[in-house]
Amino acid sequence: MLKIIGYVIKDLLRNRWTLFYFLFYLLVGFAILIFSGDFSKSMVSFLQIILILTPLIGTLFGVMYYYNSRDFIELLLAQPIRRRDVFIGQWLGVSISLGTSLVLGLGIPFLWYFAQYEVAGDQFVLLLLLGFALGTIFTGLSMAVSVSTDNKIRGFGYALVLWLLMAVVYDGFLLLALIAFRDYPLEKFALIATMFNPIDLARITILLKLDISALMGYTGAVFREFLGSTLGMITASFVLMLWVLLPFALITFIAKKRDF
C-alpha cells in the first residue's frame, strides 16, 4: 500500500496538480493576510476557505483523479495485491498530497505573518489540522462515489451533490429543524446535529477558539462547556475519526463487491 501511496504522490507531483494547489493556497493565504490587516478577521476568511473550498477541491480532485487513473488501477488490480490496498492507497496518496499543499500553502504565509506580529499560533494549527481532515474525508467520500460507478458524469454529479449536501443543504435542514422546534430547548440537539456533519463540526470547533464565541450567548456556552471539556474534545476527535473511517469502510466495501 505504501508503494501505491508513494506512486500516487509522485504522479501528482509530476503532473503539477499538487504544485498548482500549493500555489493557489499560497496566493490566497498571502492575499488574505495582507489585505485584511486584522488577524482575527483573516482567521474568519481562512475558516471560509477551509470549510467550503477544501472539501470542494477534495471532492473534485478525488473523482477526477480516480477516473483519470482508471487504466493504472485496472493494471494494479491484475496484480496480486489486495483490492482494498489499491483503492485506499489511491485515496491516501491524493489526500496526503492535497493536504500537504494546503498546509504548506497556508502555513508559509502564516509563518511569514507570525514572524512579524505576535499572534496566537494554536488556532491556526487547529485550522490546518481540521482542513487536512476535511480534505481527506471529502476526497475519500468522492472516491467511494466514483468507485461505485463507471459513468464519469454520474460520478461527478453524485460527488458534487454529496458536497452540496454537506456544505450547504445540511445547514438548511438544521435551520428548519431549529425553527420548527423552537419551543423546545435545542442546545443539545444542535450540538448533536453538528456532530453529524464534519464541516459543521469543524466550523464550531474553530469558532469556539476564536473570540467571536462571545457572540454565541447561552448556546455558545453550552457548546463551549462540552467541546472545552476533555470528554468533549475526545468525542469531537472521535467523531472526526469516524468521519475519516467512513470513506475507508465504504471504499473497502464497494471495491470488494464490485466487478471490474
Next chain:
Amino acid sequence: MLLYFVMTLSSHSKTIEVCSDCEVRSIKQAVDLADSGDTIMIQEGRYQESNIILKVPRVVLIGKGKVIIDANKENQAIIVFRAPNVVIKNIVIKNVPFSSTEELAAINILYSSRYTIENVVIDSTFFGILIEQSDSGVIRGCTISSGSSIDVYEATIGNGIHLWKSNYALIENNDITNMRDGIYFEFVSNSVIRGNYSYGNKRYGLHFMFSNDDVYENNRFEGNGAGVAVMFSKNISMHSNVFSNNWGMNSYGLLLKEIYDSEIKHNVFVHNTTAIHIEGSTRIIYEENDLIENGWAVNFIGGSYDNFFYHNNFMGNTFDVAYFGRVNNNRFEENYWNKYTGYDLDRDGFGDVPYRPVDLFTYMVNEIPETIVLLRSFFVQILNFAEQVVPVLTPADIYDPKPLMQKWKWSDS
C-alpha cells in the same frame, strides 16, 4: 485696618508639619490640632494610621514627597465629616479592609461640600473614594485600584469613585482599574466626568443611576466586565469617549436603560460584544460615532422611541443592528455602512437603494437564539444575500433611506 486683616489671616491659618521626628508624629494628631483654614503638611514616610476624621472646614491635607497612609486592614483611611472646603492632595493610601456590612473607603466624604481630591493614589482598597451628600467637589488625577486581580468575586470589591446624592461634581483625569464599578453615580446631577481611564473593572467602567443633566467626555472605557451602563437618567451628554474591548458573554460597550433626551456624539466603539444596547430609551440622538468591529453594533431590545442615528460609521461589525419589537419611530439616516453593496448612479454621495441593517440571520438569532450555531455557515450567507435582494422576513421599516457611500468625516467640536 489692612494690617489688622493681614494679621488675623496669618494668625488664623497655620501649617502643621507631620513627620516621624517632628513635634506632631501622626496625621491623627495633626487633624485634632487643626483649626479652620490650616494646612497639614505630611512629610515623606509611611504612616500606619486609619480612621483619620477631619471635622473642621477649610483644612488642606497635603503630602510632601512619597507619603503612604497604610490603613493596615483596620478601617477607612480618611473621613471628612461636615467639613466643607477640604483639600486632600499628593498622598498614597493602602490596605483598606473589606467589609460585608459597611462601605469602607480610602477617602470617605460626608456632608462636606466643595471638597478637592487631587493626585491621590489608592491601592488595595475596598471602596476607593466615597462621596455622600456633598456637592461641588473635584476629584482629579487620582489612581485607584483594588490591588486584587480581576478574578475575585464581584461582591468583595467596591467601586472606584462612588458618588451618592452629590451634585455638581467634576471627575477628571483619573485612572481606575480592578474595582467593581470604575465610577458609580447615584442621584448625582449636573456633573462632569472628563478624561478618565477606566479599565479592567469587574462590572462597569462607568455606572449611572438616577443621575440627570450630566456630561461625560473624552473618557476611555476598556476591557470592563460589562462596559458602561447608563440607567434611569435624563439629559446625559456623552461626547468623544472611547469604548473598547468590552468583550465577553454579557458585555456591552454602552448599555442604555430608561434614558431620555440624551446625546451621544463623537464616540468610538471598538471591539465590544454589543457596542450600544438600547432598552426603553427615548429621544436619543446618536451622531458621528464610529462603531467598528463589534459583535452587535446596535441592539434594540424594545420600548424605545424616537432614537435617531445620523452620520455614524458602521464598519466590520458581525451584526449591524438587531431589533426586537416595533419600529416606534426609531430612525437611521445618512449613516455609512461598510456592508452596503448598493450603487450611486446620480453621484450625490448617497446610495440609491436603502440599506436594511437587520439582516435575516440577525433576525433569526433574535427570534431563536440557538440558530447562532449556524454563524459563518455558507448556507446562512446565501440566505442573507437572498433576503437582501428581496426582504421577506426582516423588518422592512428599519432602514437607512440614504446610506452614505463614503465613510463620514466627523465635524469639528
